[in-house]
Amino acid sequence: MPKKAAGRDIPSKIPGFKEIKHFEGAFANTPLVRKQKGSRTLPRLNKIVESLEQAILKSGLRDGMCVSFHHHLRDGDMVLNMVMDVIANLGIKNLTLASSSLTRAHNPLIRHIKNGVVSRLITSGLRDKLAEEVSHGLMETPVLFHTHGGRARMIESGELKVDIAFLGVPSSDVYGNANGYTGPSACGSLGYAMVDAEYAEKVVLITDNLVEYPNTPFSIHQDHVDYIVQVDQIGDPEGISSGALRMTRNPRDILIAEYATHVIEHSGYMEDGFSLQTGSGSISLAVSNFMRDVMLRKGYTASFALGGITGSIVRLHEEGLIKRLLDVQSFDQEAIRSIGENRYHTEIDASYYANPHNKGCATNKINVVILSAMEIDTDFNVNVLTGSDGVIRGASGGHSDTAIGAGISVIVAPLFRGRSATVVDRVNTVITPGETADVLVTDYGVAVNPRRRDIYDRLKTKHLPLYSIEELYQKAEKVTGRPEPVQFEKKIVGVVEYRDGTILDVIHQVKD
Amino acid sequence: MGDYGFNTEIIQTDETAERKPVEDFLHRLSLSYDSDVDYTVVMKEGSRIVATGSLAGGVIKCVGVEPEFQGLALTNTIVSHLEMEAYRRNRERLFVFSRPRNRAAFEDLGFQSVGEYPEEIVLLEKPGGGLLEWAMSEGADQERSATEAANVALVMNCNPFTKGHRYLVEQASRRAEELYGSTVDESRGVVHLFVVSEDRSLFPAAHRLRMVREGTADLSNVRVHPGGPYIISSATFPTYFIRNPDDIVRTHAGLDLHIFASRIAPLFGIKRRMVGHEPYCPVTAAYNRAMKDILPTYGIELEEIHRLEQGGRAVSASTVRDLIRQERMDEVKKIVPETTWRYLGSAEARPVIERLKKEKDRRH
Amino acid sequence: MNLIRTGKAGTLESSDVMITVKGHSENRVEIKLKSIVEKRFGRHIRRQIEDILERMEVNSALVDVDDRGALDCVIQARLETALYRAAGIQSLRWEEIQ
Secondary structure, eight states, X not given: OOBOTTSOBOOSOOTTOSOOOOOOOTTTSOTTSOSSTTOOOSSSOOOEESOHHHHHHHHTOOTTOEEEEOOTTGGGBOHHHHHHHHHHHTTOOSEEEEESOOXXXXXXXXXXXXXXXXXXXXXXXXXXHHHHHHHTTOOSSOEEEOOHHHHHHHHHTTSSOOSEEEEEESEEOTTOOEESSSSTTOOSOOHHHHHHHHHOSEXXXXXXXXXXXXXXSOSBOGGGOOEEEXXXXXXXXXXXXXXXXXXOOOHHHHHHHHHHHHHHXXXXXXXXTOEEEOOSSHHHHHHHHXXXXXXXXXXXXXXXXXXXXXXXXXXXXHTTSEEEEEEEEEOBHHHHHHHHHOTTEEEOOHHHHXXXXXXXXGGGGOSEEEEOOSEEETTOOEESXXXXXXXXXXXXXTHHHHHHHSSXXXXXXXXXXXXXXXXXXXXXXXXXXXXXXXXXXXXXXXXXXXXXXXXXXXXXXXOOOBOOHHHHHHXXXXXXOOOOOOOEEEEEEEEEEOTTSOEEEEEEEEOO | OTTTXXXXXXXXXTXXXXXXXXXXXXXXXXXXXXTTOOEEEEEEETTEEEEEEEEETTEXXXXXXXXXXXXXXXXXXXXXHHHHHHHHTTOOOEEEEEOGGGHHHHHHTTOEEEEEETTTXXXXXXXXXXXXXXXXXXXXXXXXXXXXXXXXXXXXXXXXXXXXXXXXXXXXXXXXXXHHOOSSSTTEEEEEEEEOOOSOSSSOHHHHHHHHHHHTTTOTTEEEEEOGGGSSSTXXXXXXXXXXXXXXXXXXXXXXHHHIIIIIHHHHTEEEEEEEOOSSOHHHHHHHHHHHHHGGGGTOEEEEEOOOEETTXXXXXXXXXXXXXXXXXXXXXXXXXXXXXXXXXXXXXXXXXXXXXXXXXXXX | OOOOSOEEEEOSSTTOEEEEEEOOTTSSEEEEEEETTHHHHXXXXXXXXXXXXXXXXXXXXXXXXXXXXXXXHHHHXXXXXXXXXXXXXXXXXXXXXX
C-alpha cells in the first residue's frame, strides 16, 4: 500500500471506482492556483497576455484549425479583422472561420481568403463586398449558412469543433468574467458568444475595458476563459448599434403594419399573456407600435418578448405591457441600456434561444412572430439570404427557428420593391420552408398559407383584403413585368443548412 | 422613398439669417460652409435641418446628413436636387469632393474618381471620363505616353503673360530638348504648358490663353493647353473638410498634385515639372513645397528655376498690374513680351484695364 | 424630334430613374444603361427606351440611364420629359404621349 503525499494509506482499488488517481500534493494537479500562500500581490492570478500574437501562439493555433467569432459588434466590429491580421502575419493557413454572422465590417476577409489564410466560412449571413465576392466564386469550399439555433446545435453536439474562440467583449475582469452592457463598446446581450465560450477548446477574450474583479453580472464565465487580451478599441460605437430607430412615415410600410396588426389581433394567438418576437425592420417596428394600441384597448399584457430586442420592445416592457424580455441580441442603444438596468430583461444564449435539439428552446414558446422576406414564393418558401439578382446579401438568422416555433408566423413585406417583386413563383434560395410560414401580409393584400385553414377561417370575416398567394404573385408581376431568370454557373458557393442540420438548399455562383 | 415627411427648402445664400443655421448644422458635423457656395438646399423635419448640400459653380460641396437620419438615402435626394439645379444652370459636368471613405457612396450616384489624395480627400466627377476626354482633346497620346514619352510640364496662370513667364518657358523648352531629344518625335522633348482656366483672375481665361499661345508661338517644342477643370481649378482646390487654414493650402495643393502626377502626367508623358521660384506669394510657395514632397513619389522630377529679375526684382504679373494701375505704361512695355504689349493696346483689353484701375489688386 | 441640347429628368432616389439625353455625335441611337435590376430587366428597359425613341422619332440620341428600380410608367415619364427638354419643347404634344 503506497504512501501518498498527505501521509494517508489509500488502496489502489476501491469497489465502485474505476481508477484511483492519488493525491500528489496540493499544487500538483491544480496548476492555476497561486503557490505562495499569503502572497499580498494582487491580483492573485490573471489571464492577461500582452498581445494578440501571444494569445494566438499560446492557444496553439495551427494550420487547418477552426476559429470562431461572434457578431454582436455588428457593423462596428474591429475584433475579427484585428485577430485575422495577426493570424495572417504569423503565416497560419487553411483555417475554418465560424462566426455567428459576418457583416459589412468584415470585407477585409476577402484578402485573407485569397491568401489562403481562411479556406472555409461557416456563418449565418454575408453582406456587402464579401458577399458579392463569394457569390462570384471567391471560395473553393462553399460557405455553410446556418440558423442561429442551428449554430448552437452544431457546436453543442460537437458537429462543429471550435478550436479557438476569439470573443470581443465590452467588459472583462482579469479572470475572464465578461459582459456586453458596460464599457465604451457596449453591445448588450452576448447570447451568440456564450455558446462559443462554453464549448470551444480554447477561449481568448479581447476587451477594451478591463474592470475590477469580479465583473458581475457576467455573461461569459471565468471558468471557460483561457486568455485575455486588452486592446485600445474593440468596436466603433456608430456601427455597433443604431440610435433610437425612428418610426417609419412611409405610408406603404404603415399600411402593411396595420394589416399585420389586424391579422395578429384576430388570429387567435393574441390574448392576455401571449408572447411575441418582432424584428428590427421598419414594418416590424410599426407593428409593435400598433400592437401596443391593441393591448391597451383590450387590457392585455404579454408574458414575454423574445429574440433580437429593440427599443420599441423595451418601451412596452417599461410600460408594463410586456412582462419579461429574453434577449439573445440587443439591436439598439435602448435595448443595450435596458439589459443592463431592467431586472426582467434577461440575457439568453443562442442554444436557449433556438437550438432545436436541446431539451427545449424559447422559440418553441412563442405565440406570434413577425418576420421579413426578400422573396416569398407561391409555396410560401421564404428567402432572406439572396437578392432578386441571386447575389448573397443577407442572413438566415433566426428566421426559420422562429417560423417553426411560433404559433403564427407573419411575414411582412411590400409586394414589390422598386421593380423587384417580393412574391415570386420560385424563390432564389429557401431559408424558411413554406410549411412553417403561416401568413403573408403585403401592401396589396394578405395571403394565408392553405395549411393554416384555422387562421383563414378566423380572418375571413375581419375585413382584410384576403387573396391567395398566387393572386398576389400575379398582381406583383402585372406591375413589375416578368423578369428574366437569373443566370447561374454550375459552381456551388453556398450551402444552406436547416436548423436541424439537414441541407435545405444550395446557392450557385452568379453569372455576369 | 427616403423623404417622407421632410420639407425641401432652398436657402438664400446671401442672407446671413438663412446661412447661419446651415453653417451651425455643418459645423456640428465637423464640416464647413464655404463662402463660395452659390446655391444651398436643406431638408427639414419641422424646423430642424436634417440634411443639406450646396453648389459652388459646378462643384457639389458641403453635403451633410444628421447621423440619426443616415440610412434613409437622403444624400440621394440632396444630390439629385443639386444635379437638376446644375442642369438648369447649363452645367453639364459636376464635381464633388468627398472623404475617401464616402467615395463608394458617390460612385453609386454615378460619379467617377478624378484623383485622390490618399487618406485625405478624393475628387469625383460626373459624367465620368472627363479628364481623359480633356487630355485626348489636347492631343495626349495615351499609348505612347505610357512607354516611351519624356516631356516637361509647366503650369501657369499668366495674369498677364510677362517676360518672366517667357523666360521660364524658354528654359523649359531648352531643358526638354537637352534631356529628352529633338521635337521630331511628338512624344519626346516637348513642353506641355498648361494655362489655368479658372475665370477668377483679372484677365479672362481666354485672353490669358491667347497671350501665352502668341507669346510662345516661336518655340517649336511648346504645346499650350487650357488646364480645364483638372489643373489648379475650383474643382481641384477644395476648402471643404478642413478646419485649420494651414491645412487647407496643404490639402488643396496635395489633391491637385496627386491628380496631376497620377492621371495627367502619364497621359502626356511628363517626366519633369518646372516651376519658377516664388519669393512673394505664400500660397504659391506652399504649393511649390508640396510639389517637392509629392511629385518625386511618382517618379516626376521637379526643377525650380530662379525667376528673371529686372532692377533687382523678379518680373512678375502682379508688378505688371501695379504698373498698369499707376499708368506707367513705358515701364510695362519693358517687362512684357511684344505679343502681350500688343494685346494690352487692343480694344479687347480696354475693359479689363479699366476694371484693373478701379479695383485693388488681387493676388493671382 | 431633334435634340438640340442636353435634356435631363428624374432623380437618383429608390424606385426612380435619372435620364440624360443629347444628340449623338454619330447621328445614331446609343443607350447607356446602369440599373440595379439590370440582370433581370435590362433587356426589357432597353427595348422600352428604343420603342419610345422610335415613337417620338428621335434618330440621334445618346441616352444615359441611371435606374434605381423604376417601373415602366416612371421610365416612360422621365424619358419623355428629358426628350422634351433636350428638344427645347415647352408644351406637351399630347398626341405623342401614350
